Amino acid sequence: MATIYLNRKSFVHNASYYSNLLGDKKKLCIALKDNAYGHGIKQISQLSKEFGIKHCIVKNIHEANIANNYNFETILILYDIPQTNYPKNYYFAINDLSKIQLYNQNTNVELKIDTSMSRNGIEISQIKEAIELIQKYKLNLKGVFTHFCCADENNDTTIKQEKLFEDVIIQIKKLIKTPFRIHCANSTGSHKVDNSKYDIARVGIGLYGYIDLEQYKSNTKPVLSLYANKISTRTLKQGDGIGYGATYKVEKDNFTVSNYDIGYGDGFFRVNENQNAFIKDKRKILGRVSMDSLSIQGEDEEVCIFDDATHLAKVQNTIHYEILTHLNGNLNRVIK
Numbered sequence: 433m434a435t436i437y438l439n440r441k442s443f444v445h446n447a448s449y450y451s452n453l454l455g456d457k458k459k460l461c462i463a464l465k466d467n468a469y470g471h472g473i474k475q476i477s478q479l480s481k482e483f484g485i486k487h488c489i490v491k492n493i494h495e496a497n498i499a500n501n502y503n504f505e506t507i508l509i510l511y512d513i514p515q516t517n518y519p520k521n522y523y524f525a526i527n528d529l530s531k532i533q534l535y536n537q538n539t540n541v542e543l544k545i546d547t548s549m550s551r552n553g554i555e556i557s558q559i560k561e562a563i564e565l566i567q568k569y570k571l572n573l574k575g576v577f578t579h580f581c582c583a584d585e586n587n588d589t590t591i592k593q594e595k596l597f598e599d600v601i602i603q604i605k606k607l608i609k610t611p612f613r614i615h616c617a618n619s620t621g622s623h624k625v626d627n628s629k630y631d632i633a634r635v636g637i638g639l640y641g642y643i644d645l646e647q648y649k650s651n652t653k654p655v656l657s658l659y660a661n662k663i664s665t666r667t668l669k670q671g672d673g674i675g676y677g678a679t680y681k682v683e684k685d686n687f688t689v690s691n692y693d694i695g696y697g698d699g700f701f702r703v704n705e706n707q708n709a710f711i712k713d714k715r716k717i718l719g720r721v722s723m724d725s726l727s728i729q730g731e732d733e734e735v736c737i738f739d740d741a742t743h744l745a746k747v748q749n750t751i752h753y754e755i756l757t758h759l760n761g762n763l764n765r766v767i768k
Contacts, residue, residue: 434660434694434737436765438475440482442653446639447483449651450619454627461487461615463636464499465510470699470756471640471656472765477502479767487632496522508575508634514539523574527552532565541566542575542612543604547596548589549581556600563607575613576604577634583621584644590624620645642741642752656756657712657739658700660692665731674727675719679705689718690731697723699758700737701748709747712736 451457462485463469468476473495480488481502489508490496496507500519508523514536523540526532535541543562546553554562566573578597582589597616604612613631617624619638623645627633637643641654668687674680682689696702702721703709709717711728713736718727728735738744741752748755 433764434658434692434698436472436759436763437657437659438471438479438765438767439653439655439657440479440767442641442655443476443479443639444483446641446652446655447480447485450622450633450635450638453622454633457484458486459627459630459632460485460639461489461506461508461632461634462639463618463634464488464495465491465636466757467495467761469636469640469753470759472761473498475765475767477504480504489634493518493522506574508542525552525577526554526562526566529554529558529562529565532562532571533569535569535571537570538572540572540574542577543573545576545578545597545600547578547593547600549579549593551579551581553578556596559600559603560607563604567608573608573610573612575615575631576601577615580616580618580621580624583618583624586645590621594625619643620648623648637753640756654740656741658694658737658759659734660694660726660737662731662733662735663691663693663725665690673719676722677705677720680719680727687729688731689727689729691725691727692735692737693725694737695722695724695726697760698763699760700726701744701755701758703747707747710743712738 450460462480464473467473477499486505488499488504490499491510492512496509499507506521506523510525513534514524523542526541526543544553546555580590580593601614615630615632617633619635622633638652641652643649643652666689668682669685670682672682694700703717704720715728741755744755745752
């Protein structure tokens with residue numbers, strides 16, 4: 433069975449890098465949403481616990497319930513709306529003014545502010561009304577945050593967003609006297625703001641080994657590697673075709689090819705004959721990737737498909753996030 437390996441040393445390296453950047457590991461808030469970006473929420477929660485990470489963010493209550501087995505002090509739930517009572521370390525994000533009335537009384541909430549991403553969050557003109565509704569429905573405001581739209585770009589948009597956010601915080605502190613935590617930075621954003629001004633930073637892809645700003649790329653190490661096991665081996669002659677459509681034609685006699693147990697049914701992309709895709713050791717993926725398998729020259733019992741998603745992201749004209757999050761949750765994940 434194909435296996436995902438998670439490198440403990442690489443994770444610790446990345447977590448240490450961000451701890452130093454933020455000034456304290458207590459400020460690390462790991463993004464575990466979408467099965468920890470494909471890495472496995474249970475496994476990454478375990479690594480986080482070992483390192484001493486105390487805060488995390490997840491997509492929904494289902495993910496929160498998994499993460500809650502690993503002693504996180506706070507779990508920020510980005511999208512679900514609570515319909516009952518939950519543990520006190522569950523914080524629910526408020527993304528829309530009209531939804532505030534749906535939250536259970538005494539729910540711990542964090543108010544998301546839209547500072548120009550134009551996606552989720554309370555508009556700046558709605559701040560006063562949002563605070564009034566939080567108080568009316570007896571919710572516990574535990575945090576205020578925003579999200580940067582262009583932290584991965586080398587422009588001044590993040591600076592402008594942060595200034596808007598700072599003005600919002602001043603406004604909210606005049607409206608409510610209870611303390612709340614403040615955060616805005618993601619993996620790249622934490623390189624652009626003064627982290628001493630904020631309580632946590634929401635670090636996702638950076639902890640998994642990728643930073644999209646060129647000047648910082650070498651500071652982290654990819655955590656995930658994907659390995660596949662041999663199903664069968666064939667010795668082919670010149671002119672033989674491989675795979676669906678027989679789109680790859682063997683160029684010489686006595687050509688040894690093996691089939692390995694990873695395919696698009698496992699979340700690996702359907703690479704085809706028009707794409708120049710290689711596994712880690714630069715051997716080409718031959719022909720079309722099938723639902724459950726792919727073919728490579730040679731007869732190794734096991735091959736590393738990739739330990740860095742960058743090449744495959746370029747092949748698929750996408751980003752490493754998509755390569756990683758596509759990986760099927762049923763694949764075996766092992767910390768090593």
